[in-house]
Amino acid sequence: MNYQPSDYLPIIVQIGAALAFIVLTMVATHWLGPKRHSKAKDDVFECGIESVGNARTPISVKYFLVAILFVLFDVEIIFMYPWAVNFKTLGWDGFLEMIVFMSLLLAGFIYVLKKGVLDWEK
Amino acid sequence: MQFWYFLTALTLISALMVVLSKNPIHSVLYLVFTFFCISGHYVLLNAQFLMAVNIIVYAGAIMVLFLFVIMMLDLRRNSPDSKTNLTKLAGAVVGGTVLVIFIAATRKINLGTGADNAFYNSQTGMVENLGQILYRNYLLPFELVSILFFVAMVGAVMLGKREAGERNF
Amino acid sequence: MNAIIALSLFGITNLFLGFLNNRKILLPATLLFVLIAFGLNLADWNHEYYWFHNMLKTNNLSINFTSIILVATALVVAISRGFGNDEEHTHPAEYYGILLFSVVGAIMMVTFQSLFMLFVGIEILSVAMYVLTGSDKRNLRSNEAALKYFLMGSFATGIMLFGIALVYGATGSFDINGIGNMVNQAKLQDIMLNPYGPILYGGIILIFVGLLFKISAAPFHFWTPDVYDGAPSIFTAFMSTVVKTAGVAATYRLLSISFPAVYGLWGNPLVYITCLTLFIGNITAVYQQSFKRMLAYSSISHAGYLLITVLAKTPTTNSSILFYSLAYSIATISAFAVLMVVSEAQSKSGKPDESFTALNGLATNNPFLAFVLTVSMLSLAGIPLTAGFFGKFFIFADAFSNVSSLFKTIAVVAILMSTVGIYYYFKPIIAAYLKKGDLEKIELSPIYKLTLIITTALTILLGIAPDLVKNIF
Numbered sequence: 137m138n139y140q141p142s143d144y145l146p147i148i149v150q151i152g153a154a155l156a157f158i159v160l161t162m163v164a165t166h167w168l169g170p171k172r173h174s175k176a177k178d179d180v181f182e183c184g185i186e187s188v189g190n191a192r193t194p195i196s197v198k199y200f201l202v203a204i205l206f207v208l209f210d211v212e213i214i215f216m217y218p219w220a221v222n223f224k225t226l227g228w229d230g231f232l233e234m235i236v237f238m239s240l241l242l243a244g245f246i247y248v249l250k251k252g253v254l255d256w257e258k
Numbered sequence: 259m260q261f262w263y264f265l266t267a268l269t270l271i272s273a274l275m276v277v278l279s280k281n282p283i284h285s286v287l288y289l290v291f292t293f294f295c296i297s298g299h300y301v302l303l304n305a306q307f308l309m310a311v312n313i314i315v316y317a318g319a320i321m322v323l324f325l326f327v328i329m330m331l332d333l334r335r336n337s338p339d340s341k342t343n344l345t346k347l348a349g350a351v352v353g354g355t356v357l358v359i360f361i362a363a364t365r366k367i368n369l370g371t372g373a374d375n376a377f378y379n380s381q382t383g384m385v386e387n388l389g390q391i392l393y394r395n396y397l398l399p400f401e402l403v404s405i406l407f408f409v410a411m412v413g414a415v416m417l418g419k420r421e422a423g424e425r426n427f
Numbered sequence: 428m429n430a431i432i433a434l435s436l437f438g439i440t441n442l443f444l445g446f447l448n449n450r451k452i453l454l455p456a457t458l459l460f461v462l463i464a465f466g467l468n469l470a471d472w473n474h475e476y477y478w479f480h481n482m483l484k485t486n487n488l489s490i491n492f493t494s495i496i497l498v499a500t501a502l503v504v505a506i507s508r509g510f511g512n513d514e515e516h517t518h519p520a521e522y523y524g525i526l527l528f529s530v531v532g533a534i535m536m537v538t539f540q541s542l543f544m545l546f547v548g549i550e551i552l553s554v555a556m557y558v559l560t561g562s563d564k565r566n567l568r569s570n571e572a573a574l575k576y577f578l579m580g581s582f583a584t585g586i587m588l589f590g591i592a593l594v595y596g597a598t599g600s601f602d603i604n605g606i607g608n609m610v611n612q613a614k615l616q617d618i619m620l621n622p623y624g625p626i627l628y629g630g631i632i633l634i635f636v637g638l639l640f641k642i643s644a645a646p647f648h649f650w651t652p653d654v655y656d657g658a659p660s661i662f663t664a665f666m667s668t669v670v671k672t673a674g675v676a677a678t679y680r681l682l683s684i685s686f687p688a689v690y691g692l693w694g695n696p697l698v699y700i701t702c703l704t705l706f707i708g709n710i711t712a713v714y715q716q717s718f719k720r721m722l723a724y725s726s727i728s729h730a731g732y733l734l735i736t737v738l739a740k741t742p743t744t745n746s747s748i749l750f751y752s753l754a755y756s757i758a759t760i761s762a763f764a765v766l767m768v769v770s771e772a773q774s775k776s777g778k779p780d781e782s783f784t785a786l787n788g789l790a791t792n793n794p795f796l797a798f799v800l801t802v803s804m805l806s807l808a809g810i811p812l813t814a815g816f817f818g819k820f821f822i823f824a825d826a827f828s829n830v831s832s833l834f835k836t837i838a839v840v841a842i843l844m845s846t847v848g849i850y851y852y853f854k855p856i857i858a859a860y861l862k863k864g865d866l867e868k869i870e871l872s873p874i875y876k877l878t879l880i881i882t883t884a885l886t887i888l889l890g891i892a893p894d895l896v897k898n899i900f
Contacts, residue, residue: 137381137384138380138381139304139306139381139384140304140380141301141302141303141304144301195326195329195330197330197418197420198418198420199326200323200326200327200330200418201414201415201418201419203319203322203323203326204323204410204414204418205411205414206319207315207319207320207323208407208410208411210314210315210318210319211315211319211407212404212407214311214314214315215392215400217307217385218307218385218386218388218389218392218393219389219392219393221385221386221389222386222389222390222393225386225390226389226390226393226394230393233393233397233400233401236401237400237401237404240401240404240405240408240435240439241404241407241408243408243439243443244404244407244408244411244412247411247412247415247439247442247443248411248415250446251415251419253415253418253419359629360629362625363625363626363628363629364625364626366624366625367622367623367625367626368622394480395480396480396482396543397479397480398478398479398480398482398483398544399482399541399543399544399547402431402435402531402535402544402547402551403547405435405438405528405531405532405551406547406550406551406554408438408439408528409525409528409529409551409554409555409558410554412442412521412524412525412528412558413525413554413555413557413558415521416518416521416525416558416562417558417561417562417564
């Protein structure tokens with residue numbers, strides 16, 4: 137196989153088409169639709185109840201913890217892709233290398249589980 | 259070549275906007291855009307795997323982390339500018355000097371007339387070749403990166419986990 | 428090399444030992460792990476090996492550095508006292524685990540052959556240090572220190588990584604010998620005419636800046652006092668010994684193998700950096716009221732002494748750096764060990780008191796601790812009959828043996844600055860012996876006492892017979 141950057145031309149065309157559609161529809165709706173403002177209409181909608189407080193309250197650090205663990209394992213998965221493409225050429229050596237890498241990270245995953253980080257209520 | 263200039267200009271403008279925009283959310287969005295532009299550069303360099311990884315990890319996962327950090331902090335309270343004018347001036351002088359030096363260094367490079375056809379292989383950046391190198395020559399750093407992951411994981415758990423008796427939301 | 432693999436696995440083992448709910452076994456287990464790694468490290472003695480496609484290279488120099496790092500780690504672990512009995516707020520398994528992981532990074536920094544490994548090693552060490560700096564979660568100063576260290580440290584790593592990328596672009600190699608050959612060739616045909624010369628210069632400077640940040644040489648030292656002061660004392664002891672030794676070793680390895688041909692490029696700035704480091708470290712230390720902060724500035728100044736011999740490039744540079752690192756590490760660890768117990772005994776409203784006044788009257792009820800403190804301070808100041816004296820002596824001898832008259836100037840600056848050092852290193856001794864205080868007798872655990880005896884005895888022994896280890900190095 138011989139890949140070249142020009143192979144991405146269809147993708148650029150696709151991105152252009154998608155962006156053009158979004159811009160077009162947004163401009164069109166703003167232009168076509170009527171604009172009527174009133175106090176009740178411009179209010180923040182919260183199930184019909186009057187909104188209280190600020191939407192920008194600090195969130196719990198637990199979300200962040202889950203997100204950071206996600207990123208770590210995400211990067212781990214990325215490493216599997218070039219390995220899988222070369223699975224046959226790398227042979228048993230490559231297989232063992234990956235087993236070592238995966239078992240190290242699996243140990244990390246077990247650690248995280250046992251620590252109870254993923255239990256939301258704990 | 260024209261496309262390269264266009265993409266580079268776009269990258270530089272969006273990177274500058276990351277620094278210049280006042281709203282941190284806008285900064286993050288410009289940063290996402292910068293990452294997409296850099297992915298475009300990877301495509302032009304024929305490094306398609308890096309392009310995909312850059313979008314998945316940086317534009318996808320790490321930017322979400324950035325947004326979380328911004329949401330955890332209450333950034334609407336304007337903190338008074340803690341830096342004195344002297345610090346700003348010193349920073350500008352140092353940064354400007356480094357910029358000038360690197361522009362001068364880059365101008366001095368003589369790249370010749372392009373790639374040497376005898377050694378040039380357009381497929382170097384493909385995922386097959388990358389995997390061959392990564393899992394043969396760079397095996398040790400690859401395995402030891404998992405130790406880096408471990409440290410990051412344990413550190414995040416240790417610092418972020420709620421302690422008994424503490425309450426965070 | 429085997430020490431790296433073993434320590435990685437031991438670190439993970441340590442994390443899982445934490446689930447046993449038995450805090451007592453962690454300290455002996457970690458100590459045992461470090462000792463096993465020490466044995467594995469010595470197994471390669473007198474052999475030169477390239478590991479895993481030239482990623483690492485072990486030779487006697489790297490084994491010596493690794494040994495010093497492991498000895499310092501073992502001593503730090505021995506004075507950690509299991510990180511207290513506070514069940515809820517300390518995580519000893521995690522602390523020990525991360526400590527072992529960071530030693531993996533440190534060993535990678537002293538044995539690297541590929542710049543890739545240097546980067547991964549620095550990153551493992553740094554990330555571990557950011558976490559440990561902030562491990563005292565309820566202490567605002569610790570949080571501040573961790574954040575400062577993290578932001579500045581990651582910028583420094585980024586700058587260094589950019590430098591590595593530029594050097595790779597200019598030379599086409601990550602291998603330090605390969606880069607050295609390319610730099611030699613470029614040098615032969617006038618580097619500025621070489622198509623990639625300017626970029627190579629830029630890259631070398633950026634790598635250099637990143638490494639100097641890690642060993643906290645002035646003017647890249649601004650993070651050091653705050654971070655060393657804010658971090659829990661035990662991790663400060665680790666940082667100022669293991670991290671500094673690894674950083675100096677990495678700088679020395681890179682500069683002496685890859686870039687000797689462009690000595691003028693990094694040597695000239697390094698002259699000023701060394702003098703500035705010595706000056707700032709010693710002069711600022713004089714004005715400190717806190718013992719811990721004084722030790723932070725003193726660690727900056729010791730980076731300056733170590734840089735002199737990196738700069739001097741004499742045949743004895745290897746052994747001088749090794750001896751100085753060892754002498755400095757053991758003295759610093761015993762100083763921190765005394766500081767930790769005394770500051771906890773003197774704690775005011777739950778916060779340990781780390782000022783000089785906390786040491787007042789230490790000698791009346793705790794003559795042993797006062798003696799340990801005195802020996803370590805004398806060694807850091809470089810008074811004869813301690814290891815520190817010979818450390819400084821070898822370094823000054825290196826500087827004077829270099830033909831360039833520049834080194835005479837540097838050596839004179841360094842000697843002047845070490846006399847300034849004597850002034851502030853005597854402050855704690857004076858506080859301990861001459862000031863009045865009401866310190867009760869402090870009970871020490873056997874292992875703590877044994878560690879202090881070992882460090883003190885080693886300091887005196889190396890001060891009387893430096894050839895014992897100097898001949899090995």
